[in-house]
Amino acid sequence: MEELSVRAAVLDAPGAPLRVEELSLQAPRAGEVLVRVTAAGLCHTDLHYLAGDLACRTPIVPGHEGAGVVEQVGAGVTSVRPGDSVVLMWRPRCGRCAYCSSGRPALCDNARVQITTNGLLDGTTRLRRGDQEVRHLLGVSCFAERCVVAEQSVIAIPDDIPPRIASLVGCAVITGVGSVLNVVTDAARSGILVIGAGGVGLSCVLGGRLAGAYPLIVADVVPRRLELAARLGATHTIDSFRTDLEQAVREICPDGVDWALEAVGRAPTLEQAVACLRKGGTLVAIGLGAVGTTFEVPINQLVQQEKRLIGSLYGSANTVTDVPKLLELYRAGRLPLDELLGPTYPLSRVNDACQALVDGAVGRIVLEPAL
Numbered sequence: 001m002e003e004l005s006v007r008a009a010v011l012d013a014p015g016a017p018l019r020v021e022e023l024s025l026q027a028p029r030a031g032e033v034l035v036r037v038t039a040a041g042l043c044h045t046d047l048h049y050l051a052g053d054l055a056c057r058t059p060i061v062p063g064h065e066g067a068g069v070v071e072q073v074g075a076g077v078t079s080v081r082p083g084d085s086v087v088l089m090w091r092p093r094c095g096r097c098a099y100c101s102s103g104r105p106a107l108c109d110n111a112r113v114q115i116t117t118n119g120l121l122d123g124t125t126r127l128r129r130g131d132q133e134v135r136h137l138l139g140v141s142c143f144a145e146r147c148v149v150a151e152q153s154v155i156a157i158p159d160d161i162p163p164r165i166a167s168l169v170g171c172a173v174i175t176g177v178g179s180v181l182n183v184v185t186d187a188a189r190s191g192i193l194v195i196g197a198g199g200v201g202l203s204c205v206l207g208g209r210l211a212g213a214y215p216l217i218v219a220d221v222v223p224r225r226l227e228l229a230a231r232l233g234a235t236h237t238i239d240s241f242r243t244d245l246e247q248a249v250r251e252i253c254p255d256g257v258d259w260a261l262e263a264v265g266r267a268p269t270l271e272q273a274v275a276c277l278r279k280g281g282t283l284v285a286i287g288l289g290a291v292g293t294t295f296e297v298p299i300n301q302l303v304q305q306e307k308r309l310i311g312s313l314y315g316s317a318n319t320v321t322d323v324p325k326l327l328e329l330y331r332a333g334r335l336p337l338d339e340l341l342g343p344t345y346p347l348s349r350v351n352d353a354c355q356a357l358v359d360g361a362v363g364r365i366v367l368e369p370a371l
Contacts, residue, residue: 002027004034007369008061008127008144009350010134014052017351018062018143023134026126028074028148035086035149038163040142041065042353042365043171044198044265045288049137050354053290057118060135061127063367064090066142067166070154077151084156085163087170087323090138091314092121092152106314110152114139121150143350145369155323161330164344164366165337168199169326171314172364173337176203176263178315178322179286180211184259187211191253193276194218194234195245196263197225199364200286202232202340204261209233210334215252219245222360232339240272249276256281265289271296274307282308340364346371 004025009018028034040063048054049062066088070080080086092114093105100108110121117123118135126148127134127141141147157166176199180187192213194204197220208216209232218229221241230237238248249257256278262270265287273283274297301307315322329335342363345353353365 004146006145007347008141009063009347010059010129011050011062012059014050014058018050018354020348020350021129023061023144024128025146025148026128028072028126030075031077031151032074032120032148033070033077033080033151033154034072034146035068035088035154036071036146037066037068037142037144037369039067039167040367040369041167041170041172041199042357042367044357046137047354047357048288048290054288055291056137057135059129059132060118060137061141061144062137063143064088064138064140065167065171066140066147067157067163067170068142068147071146073151079151080154080156085159085161085166086154086156087166088140088142088147088149089153089155089170089319090140091319092139092150093319094152103318104316105319106317111139120148121152143347143367145347155319157323157327158331161327164341164368165330167366168337168340168364169323172199172340173203173206173326174317174319174322175286175315176200176205177207177210177326177335178317179261179284179312180204180207180213182316182322183284183310183312184211184213187213190258191215192217193249193257193260193273194263195240195260195269195273196220196287197222197229198263199340201261201263202229202363204263204286205229205232205234206335206337206340210329217249217252217257222362224362225360228339228362232336245272246275253278255279258282259284261286263287265293267293267295274301274309277307279305280307282310285309285311341366344368344371
């Protein structure tokens, strides 16, 4: 079978630094696509896998938020062709199950195959290091010059979308903007609290601004992130490192907020989010945490104040229709995604990029493998 030599960042064990090295990448099989990666966003979920908070088989190539250009397609592929610009999607959809048919493809069981096997949809890998198999993270593995993915993991986009913007739409933007547009009801009449001003949280701000939410409150512990949140449309910001979050929220909304979107994935912030809700308010949990993480909710508060707790995966989006719509809004100037962009790193400095995210980098960090 035809193989390519590609540079990729490899995780050999949880907690180990990534190693950029040459791997063999097999040609796409039936129903698969070879993509030249033009940009890959760095997400906190990647850090969870690198640290071992989320389990994966190693060695593995991380990266699940990306964009690129199709170079080759396998037999039976009809939705894209060589030369197409694409967004990489880490939640592949079968298009036939009850979830896909009802417009909830993020819950499609296709993704479970990739998560449990760290392979593609058939459970196998196209990556090798000599005779050793190297696994795929979430069926994408875009911390590399090229990747092979299932056809269901790509969506064709207009060629004029900048690669760095396209990469963000594949995870941060669709998760954050989608969680507002698809989950928050009557946003224009609601007060929204966003906890966490990373890429996903800032995308929540863009979604709240687009929906006309007021007040639109953002809490974080990094002042520069809060400054960016204000530029993107937050009406109020709270430095929750220096200020009691619930008290600060209730100074703005004495009864509490209608909606709290938690984009961090930590028990303390989830508990704070519940406390900040008004009667009948809803917590939307967006951020992933370490496996087994739990948080406490006062039972009487839940019952007597009719507070609700729900989760939203991938912005509860119908990716086939929502990705093109988000890009239409960007092209129309109504979704200023350029403001989300943080520093750019070459693939060779992937460990520096990871450390920058840990240290509180402002805006979404993007890797460009061609640099």
